[in-house]
Amino acid sequence: xxxxxVNSFAPxxxxxxxxxxxxxxxxxxxxAVNFKVEDGMVExxxxxxxxxxxxxxxxxxxxxxxxxxxxxxxxMGLLSKRAVVSEASTVAYDGSNILKxxxxxxxxxxxxxxxxxxxxxxxxxxxxxxxxxxxxEAIRVHRRISKRDAxxxxxxxxxxxxIPDPAARLMQYPHQLSGGQRQRxxxxxALANDPDVxxxxxxxxxxxxxxxxxxxxxxxxxxxxxxxAVILITHDLTVVRQFSDYVYVMQLGxxxxxxxxxxxxxxxxxxxxxxxxxxxxxxxxxxLPEGSDVILDAKGVRVSFMxxxxxxxxxxxxxxxxxxxxxxxxxxxxTLGLxxxxxxxxxxxxxxxxxxxxxxxxxxxxxxxxxxxxSRAEMRPLRARMQVVFQDPFSSLNPRMTIxxxxxxxxxxxxxxxxxxxxxxxxxxxxxxxGMPGNILSRFxxxxSGGQRQRxxxxxxxxxxxxxxxxxxxxxxxDLSVQAQIIELLRKLQDERGLSYLFISHxxxxxxxxxxxxxxxxxxxxxxxxxxxxxxxxPKTAYTERLVKAAFEVA
Amino acid sequence: MLAFDSAPPPPTTELSINKPSxxxxxxxxxxxxxxxxxWTGMAGLVLVVLLIVMAIFADFFAPxxxxxxxxxxxPPQMISFHDKDGGFVFQPRVYALSDSxxxxxxxxxxxxxxxYDNPRLLGFFVKGAEYRLFGLIPANRHFFGSTxxxxxxxLGTDKFGRDVLSRAIIGSRISLTIALxxxxxxxxxxxxxxxxxxxxxxxxxxxxxxxxxxxxxxPQLPLxxxxxxxxxxxxxxxxxxxxxxxxxxxxxxxQMSREVRGKTLALARIDYVRAxxxxxxxxxxxxxxxxxxxxxxHVIVAVTLAIPSxxxxxxxxxxxxxxxxxxxxxxxxxxxxxxxxxxxGSYPWILSPVGFVLVTVFAFNxxxxxxxxxxxxx
Numbered sequence: 001x002x003x004x005x006v007n008s009f010a011p012x013x014x015x016x017x018x019x020x021x022x023x024x025x026x027x028x029x030x031x032a033v034n035f036k037v038e039d040g041m042v043e044x045x046x047x048x049x050x051x052x053x054x055x056x057x058x059x060x061x062x063x064x065x066x067x068x069x070x071x072x073x074x075x076m077g078l079l080s081k082r083a084v085v086s087e088a089s090t091v092a093y094d095g096s097n098i099l100k101x102x103x104x105x106x107x108x109x110x111x112x113x114x115x116x117x118x119x120x121x122x123x124x125x126x127x128x129x130x131x132x133x134x135x136x137e138a139i140r141v142h143r144r145i146s147k148r149d150a151x152x153x154x155x156x157x158x159x160x161x162x163i164p165d166p167a168a169r170l171m172q173y174p175h176q177l178s179g180g181q182r183q184r185x186x187x188x189x190a191l192a193n194d195p196d197v198x199x200x201x202x203x204x205x206x207x208x209x210x211x212x213x214x215x216x217x218x219x220x221x222x223x224x225x226x227x228x229a230v231i232l233i234t235h236d237l238t239v240v241r242q243f244s245d246y247v248y249v250m251q252l253g254x255x256x257x258x259x260x261x262x263x264x265x266x267x268x269x270x271x272x273x274x275x276x277x278x279x280x281x282x283x284x285x286x287x288l289p290e291g292s293d294v295i296l297d298a299k300g301v302r303v304s305f306m307x308x309x310x311x312x313x314x315x316x317x318x319x320x321x322x323x324x325x326x327x328x329x330x331x332x333x334x335t336l337g338l339x340x341x342x343x344x345x346x347x348x349x350x351x352x353x354x355x356x357x358x359x360x361x362x363x364x365x366x367x368x369x370x371x372x373x374x375s376r377a378e379m380r381p382l383r384a385r386m387q388v389v390f391q392d393p394f395s396s397l398n399p400r401m402t403i404x405x406x407x408x409x410x411x412x413x414x415x416x417x418x419x420x421x422x423x424x425x426x427x428x429x430x431x432x433x434x435g436m437p438g439n440i441l442s443r444f445x446x447x448x449s450g451g452q453r454q455r456x457x458x459x460x461x462x463x464x465x466x467x468x469x470x471x472x473x474x475x476x477x478x479d480l481s482v483q484a485q486i487i488e489l490l491r492k493l494q495d496e497r498g499l500s501y502l503f504i505s506h507x508x509x510x511x512x513x514x515x516x517x518x519x520x521x522x523x524x525x526x527x528x529x530x531x532x533x534x535x536x537x538x539p540k541t542a543y544t545e546r547l548v549k550a551a552f553e554v555a
Numbered sequence: 556m557l558a559f560d561s562a563p564p565p566p567t568t569e570l571s572i573n574k575p576s577x578x579x580x581x582x583x584x585x586x587x588x589x590x591x592x593x594w595t596g597m598a599g600l601v602l603v604v605l606l607i608v609m610a611i612f613a614d615f616f617a618p619x620x621x622x623x624x625x626x627x628x629x630p631p632q633m634i635s636f637h638d639k640d641g642g643f644v645f646q647p648r649v650y651a652l653s654d655s656x657x658x659x660x661x662x663x664x665x666x667x668x669x670x671y672d673n674p675r676l677l678g679f680f681v682k683g684a685e686y687r688l689f690g691l692i693p694a695n696r697h698f699f700g701s702t703x704x705x706x707x708x709x710l711g712t713d714k715f716g717r718d719v720l721s722r723a724i725i726g727s728r729i730s731l732t733i734a735l736x737x738x739x740x741x742x743x744x745x746x747x748x749x750x751x752x753x754x755x756x757x758x759x760x761x762x763x764x765x766x767x768x769x770x771x772x773x774p775q776l777p778l779x780x781x782x783x784x785x786x787x788x789x790x791x792x793x794x795x796x797x798x799x800x801x802x803x804x805x806x807x808x809x810q811m812s813r814e815v816r817g818k819t820l821a822l823a824r825i826d827y828v829r830a831x832x833x834x835x836x837x838x839x840x841x842x843x844x845x846x847x848x849x850x851x852x853h854v855i856v857a858v859t860l861a862i863p864s865x866x867x868x869x870x871x872x873x874x875x876x877x878x879x880x881x882x883x884x885x886x887x888x889x890x891x892x893x894x895x896x897x898x899x900g901s902y903p904w905i906l907s908p909v910g911f912v913l914v915t916v917f918a919f920n921x922x923x924x925x926x927x928x929x930x931x932x933x
Contacts, residue, residue, distance in 0.1 A: 354833065356829060356832060356833060376832075379835070380835040380837075381835075383833060384834070386833075387834070388829070388833045390829070390830065392826060395827065396827050396829075397827055398827040398845050398849070399849070400582065400848035406827075409831060409834060409836065409844070410834030414835055460830065
């Protein structure tokens, strides 16, 4: 039975096995992990085998739910209590099966010989201890050395991970560090005992693109220097291509294909791998029709927040300018990209233009009609003509409402459609246009996957037949292959309905595939603006250049 | 003309909508399925249902007239399956105590002994004291009691010789009515204030919350005592009861509004609320359609956990003599008799309303805990 299912592109032993004389430091065979759930078991990982040799980086790549993190956690011994590792599974570290080790023996291994860094550096560090004491603890758990020596070692480690001013950092708390610096601290802790194996589980997903490159380069340099083996778990193919020697592609708990990075990218064999590689956003927006009219015109839009600081007796307010007097013009049929790192003010700008927040000054004209200074009630007649799709399809649909109610709401409040039946027809039409079946009106959001939910959110927007849609990172919470489908859908809807999009994103690859023009923002200001090809191929500012480099090269 | 061509195949989409066997369940069904998994929650639910049934049909379940008097401080009578010779009999019976003709040679008090000659036979659905079911239908059947209408006291009698068990069963009515009414009022006021305050935010929220804090900061006990002593002693009992409920509600809504406000604050900034604003929904619609159904689960849990605290408060105030006044019966009022040490020492059975309070508090708490895990199935 099991033999019949073996995928010829994913044999248990590596394709480059014969050319090697050394033995793998980690040799995992037939790893299967089940999770006990309410009624029965869920197979998270089914029969996964992989090998890792000293001094190399292997990548485990896959979409959400592929079991890549569970595989890594099995090696680490960090599975939850509900997980059941099958009897046939073996994970050999240096020749001995660590799955059979006692919990005590595994603890000795963990953080000493095998270390791990996680996706979210914010929650991996304890906020109430200093950076120094946390690194010292990581060292002293495994080694009997004095506090003073451990502190010396901690300083050495921070220098190693290239944190500016390491001596001062030792005394600081996690909140005083940026996301990238925190991830560096995590790496320093992982390296504290010169591990043989470092498992990096999506180490840069929570970080800005430009920081991502720095962190990955740091890991690579440290690996060369210390001769570690690295397991890199990621969904990002660009990262895989750039940083790994050997790739395992996982889907639904199985390895679909593995090969050396070069061979895999040059010549993918398995259907899923091919599909995944083809899912990288590609193509570009169709050219604008001649002389299309301006639909949205914003001038000098400024949004700021008052932050209270100082003490109770000496109150002081500081103004935080999120959007600093920006202009923007959008034509019909056009997609304008709004790009920047987190905190650049792009979402605030987008919402200000839709009047979902109140700009302090500036003029906004929608279809030559001033909308600045209108109250919420005055805006209401215009709402049907301008819509928004949010980033997270899990929080943008009310869990207590059916799909029908969610999409119909806009029709009801805008008094569109004379009867219930007519409205339902329009809801069905919108769903079908968004690539969903029309018979799901009485179902609830939790019954759908992320990509399906995003389609429902798009259906909600287009049901009102708007002229302009604000797309606030609509693809960044989605898996790569789903992302490609959504981009395709958005492009199709634009062509069919003549929509104008304001597309907010940090992902320049998606921007290139979808936008006509692009605005690059940093710290609430526009740093660069122009046609998408021009900006991406000949960036004028160093900031844009960094963004472009991070998106297309990660180096 | 009849068309015989087959219907066109349903339009297919590129996505397969996999339909898990029970993905498509109503919210109630999901909550029920999850509640059933928690045995404490189910035990709580069963007890709550039993308590409510007992309170509604209190006259039927009480074996005696709660106002009828007998021997004061009579101890609980044991159910016996033996006749006076010690032989086993099928019909359960109790033997009452009675004064024998002999006198104690030292104290010259009549010697009290078990009267084996006059067993009081017990049965279900017996005829007993007259009462009016729901205050309307005259009836005299009782769930259980003595077959011939003679007094039996399974939990003994109080100082006036009234049956403690019957009084406790009837007392559940007032105690639960107070608890449910207070919590009902508290929930309506607290949820409304909390949602409005949390949704609109800003200066309005700041001032409203200062007021809520003022209510929360009130020293409650002196206030209860002061307010309840405002009512003239001669006021009719239902006025008094209404006043007690009003006072408890006036001081209780603040906590509920705090909890709802916290939840609303988080919900008001969530994407689906913003999406509703973007389609042009009014504030009223957003509160009713988007905020309310999502805070409802928390409110249900808060309600089940608030009921026992009101039951406790009532018994506490009743003990101090400030909640319910005779001739009404409540658990708190019954416990007032236990105020002296010598009474508890000699006649411990008059503490038995404590058992009813304990069971009620446990039942609602267990149900609340079970619901807490069940209400957020997504």
